[in-house]
Amino acid sequence: MLATRVLSLVGKRAISTSVCVRAHESVVKSEDFSLPTYVDWRDYPLPDVAHVKHLSASQKALREKEKESWSSLPTDEKVELYHIKFGESFAEMNRGSNEWKTVVGSAILFICFTALIIMWQKSYVYGPLPETFDKQWVAMETKRMVDMKVNPIQRLASKWDYEKSGSGSGVEEVRDAALCLRLTLSPPCNSMPIY
């Protein structure tokens, strides 16, 4: 509004909202993506506006000097001219950071915390496993499954040697052999708890 009054000498119609905003340097009004902005993005190499909007006296002098031969410009002045137009160089905007360490570390931390919770649950929340998970029981169960020829084509009974096992050996040995066979299967095929 102040800008409107100040510039009313020029004529009210010359005033626009964008001028208002640019003059006040982002004091409320429509400072959103409707106005051109400066960005340091490697896939947008030529931003819509210059980095420095209002040149200081030295910068203005430098701009005048730029109009002459560029070979007379020393390196630091060239860099300063660059930084009038652009904020960061490509090397600066593409620099790596150590953020990945934070991310990986936090992820591992939370995974470890979850593991602690699972260990606590196993110790204090879960009841005991049913007696059907006892070694003796599983051995008897597996022997019964072998007798029933469970999975005769793949997995359990297909791996049992019906001629060799059971002849001459005691019941316990046969059951242990059956248990060993069951444990050679990978979880969950062997139906044994993993923790």
Added chain:
Amino acid sequence: LTNTNITNAQDMETIRTLLPAIILVLIALPSLRILYSTDEINNPSFTIKSIGHQWYWTYQYTDYGGLIFNSYMLPPLFLNPGDLRLLEVDNLVVLPVEAPVRVMITSQDVLHSWTIPTLGLKMGAVPGHLNQTTFNAMRLGVYYGQCSEICGANHSFMPIVAELIP
């Protein structure tokens, strides 16, 4: 969309719509016939009825007399050493081997599903509806299955055990 190179090809468009449609119909009709022919029941020599309840099965042998019994899962405390937990039942279904058997399946209350994977059987038990499945088992043995349609709290605890005898 107004380029003349991509407009006004009605003849070709008609052919390329009708021809695939005709081909698909020619594929579909025999396919449907085959699909229904796999359901054909060929003179079963034995029929039982299986009725699902919450949460047990009732079996009826009505071919030769009227044998009816319930089949409940054995709780872990009642298992003999070496039994399979959650799979053993008190009364199992005894069926003949090397004979076509028909199983009529229905339910008394909610949806269940009578399943024995090793015999390739799965049929829904729908209340008020009678489903049928047949099989012809070639191997003796005890076959286990579990209810395969969610039916309440003890859905996991109503197994099916079939013993096939000569």
